[in-house]
Amino acid sequence: MSEDGATIGRDERSPTDHRRSTAPGSTRLLETIVRRELRTVARTRTFFVLGAAFAAVVLGIAWVGESVRAGYVPTLVDLLTPLELLVPIVAVAFGYRAIIGDEQRGELDVLETYPVSSREIVLGVYVGRAIGLLAVVVVPLVLVGLVVSVTESDALRTYASHAGADSPILFARFVVLTALFALTVLAVAIAVSAIVGGTRSALALAIVALVVLLVGLDLALAYGFSAGVIGDAGLVHSLAISPLSAYRGLVFESAVVVAAGTGPAVAAPVSSLLSFVLWTVASLAVATWAVNR
DSSP states (O other), rough: OOOTTTOOOOOOOHHHHHHHHHHHHHHHHHHHHHHHHHHHHHHHHHHHHHHHHHHHHHHHHHHHHTHHHHHHHHHHHHHHHHHHHHHHHHHHHTTTHHHHHHTTTTTHHHHSSOOOOOOHHHHHHHHHHHHHHHHHHHHHHHHHHHHHHOOOOOGGOOOOOSSSSOOHHHHHHHHHHHHHHHHHHHHHHHHHHOOOOOOOHHHHHHHHHIIIIIIIIIHHHHHHHHTSSOOOOTHHHGGSSSHHHHHHHHHIIIIIIHHSOOOOOOOHHHHHHHHHHHHHHHHHHHHHHTOOO
């Protein structure tokens, strides 16, 4: 009580309310989450080993198969099938423990005391892991492109696979599409990480998701076509349902068939790109819902 009888106000806010009022803005917190994920990637030896192994396999396939001497298109054709398997494995490895690890360490509980939403938490985790994943996937492919530019032989510019002109632009399209495919699978892996209750469960569910993406959806599409459920006219659009089929079709449509100059349509580019967007957004939405539970 003051001398004039007025009551001196007392801060009766809880510690949580106080932290909310003094915490930095949500944009700054989002940047902090991204930087934290980058530090986690940089400090995790497994990611370095995985990146080195991925680079060795990609460079080895391109060099041993001598496609680097033939040109950009033969090289990307040689790499496409291995990358259909390797990219999802690497992406899942980057994402399957991203959320569950924070929950087990109690970091999600700490973040919830600050003015940052579940959506921003998931987005920060995704962006941080995505930067690390892109470094692992894109850098070896860029190196392969550089090797092709140095070793390509003028005598081998006519290919059995196509009669069109070779171009580094076609290989650049391949690299971009591979990056988009990796980011899509990473979003699925983060969703898996958010909805499970433990590391073993995350690994098991991640393996199931990987099998579904790599085999299950393609088998379902093949069965639907053979059973007459999917018609000839709708096949290229139906392939977009599977991220793997969408990736494969986009690579052939934008980098192989284009180089040949002729050939039937093997993908619906708009539908396939939309598939990447929908899988990514839906997976991150599921992760946000799980974190907010």
